[in-house]
Amino acid sequence: MKRWRFFLILILCTSLAGCQMAKETHTTSDSKGVMTRKQVVTLATSQPLTTLDTDKLTQFGRLNNTIEGLYSTTGEGQSELALAKKVKVTNNKKTYTFTLWRDSHWSNGDLITAHDFVYSWQRALSPTTKAPNADLFVGMQNARQILDGKLPASKLGVSAPSRFKLVVHLDHPMAELPQRLTFPLFGPQNERIALKYGKKYATKPLYQVYAGPFMVASKGNTAKHWHMIPNPHYWDREHVYLQRINVDVYHSNAKMWTDYRKGTLDEVRLLGKANIKSFEKQAAYTARPYSKMVLLNYRQAGPKSTVNQLLRQRIARLAISHAIDRQKLGTASYGSTSLPAQGIVPAGLSRGQRGTSDFAAAQPQQQTLKLNLPLAKRLWQTAKKRAGVKHITLTLSYLDATYSYKIAHTLQHQLTTALPGLTIRLVPREWSVDELPKPTSSDLTLTTQHAQYADPLSMLALFTSTSMANTGKWSNTTYDQLIAQASTAPAFNSTRWKTLLKADGVLMKSQGVTPLFQPASTYLVNPKLNGVQYNTVGTQSNFKGAYFVK
Structure with missing residues (x-):
């Protein structure tokens, strides 16, 4: 048959x-x-x-x-x-x-x-x-x-x-x-x-x-x-x-909107919180959560020794994390549908054995991602003193695209306002669909990582010492060992689950990479x-x- x-x-x-074996069922009417x-x-x-x-x-x-x-x-x-x-x-x-x-x-x-x-x-x-x-x-x-x-x-x-x-x-x-x-x-x-x-x-x-x-x-x-x-x-x-x-290439949002209104385009992406609020009650409106995370990566082996001395300090990376208002950052770019990060693993990606617990909600060390301006300032001052600097300029790389531009500018404002003596210079970079990941060429880099399969390992494995996606080259032996243990587990069981959570905790405690928010794209369809x-x-x-x- x-x-x-x-x-x-x-x-x-x-x-x-x-x-x-696959089971046969009778097809219902189309x-x-x-x-x-x-x-x-x-x-x-x-x-x-x-x-x-x-x-x-x-x-x-x-x-x-x-x-x-x-x-x-x-x-x-x-x-x-x-x-x-x-x-x-x-x-x-x-x-x-x-x-x-x-x-x-x-x-x-x-x-x-x-x-x-x-x-x-x-x-x-x-x-x-x-x-x-x-x-x-x-x-x-x-x-x-x-x-x-x-x-x-x-x-x-x-x-x-x-x-x-x-x-x-x-x-x-x-x-x-x-x-x-x-x-x-x-x-x-x-x-x-x-x-x-x-x-x-x-x-x-x-x-x-x-x-x-x-x-x-x-x-x-x-x-x-x-x-x-x-x-x-x-x-x-x-x-x-x-x-x-049909797949049409657009370089202008205005042209995209014109074609959608004419009925020659069946889907248009909503950009900016004003647009989202205007259309969110229409039948054509849809918000699509996706298992991806906007991240801030740190370069710890760049050409400037003072920058390296600063960013190699865990307390400096923690200071940056505590200086970020993730809710405002997501709302200013993707709109209110985005979710502040609870860890490196996005919400809804993977659940426990009985389907009752979301890994994202169970992630440890969530306090490292909380807005805390007094703590951020204290940690930052200590980190600067240890690095022997009073003022420092960091470069922040972002994709030359609408969303990334808004994230970068909002992040620049939040960090330079909260952290004394910090200047951030924004550096746009071109986007390519078919290039290998490259080592970061700026002190701070905004990236978006997608989960390629439905398991916490799909995100956590990206930051091992040997991963090509680990462009900041953060390295931790304990973390590598935990990911190796989870990677060799014979089944989805509580032991594997706890090992993955422990690895997530190591990454977040160190802020080897700083998760910002989980974007949800919004469309009119x-x-x-x-x-x-x-x-x-x-x-x-x-x-x-x-x-x-x-």
């Missing part, structure tokens, strides 16, 4: 080591009678399409609708099997054997096989590829040695013993593996197509094929526009209703657009089941 005749729902329970004849959605972006190579992207944006892997993400941020029919896990939790569906096809009609995953993952770890998110493979057998240049990518612990059988070997148990595998980087790639086009591969829609519900159209794409159409060979194509997804799955983790929106009603 072909899979598009029924829905497949399976969530991997990590406590079960045996074989898990209610096509209420759908409009024209099923075309037009969306906005600020960046042109630069590459279709999943290994080159740091953020996938709309392109996640062209990708599907072993697992996909549910609306609750959990994992369910997708291209995999079933999975068997050994008792020691170190070997996963996936059985793939035999009727999954690439957009060109080629069968999707286990070898496509082997090729994709080895390619991502290859030194010639330099995938920005390659750290996500760490934990799979030999991945760490491959990234360190000690082994070739061919030694990664993944194999295809048969056409539809994929075996994944781990260095140690990874309780969060199913959640991690939902990230688009772990999708398959078609080696035949990659070899056919060589250096041209994935540089244009003509030189790429797709496993997801949509494919990028090979014609009509420019620096200002690109669009997706349904994948004619997608296994569940009968439940893909949109005829086309065409009220007739239904069925879009907005995720809180991983990739943000899934248009597979989207449709317009009359």
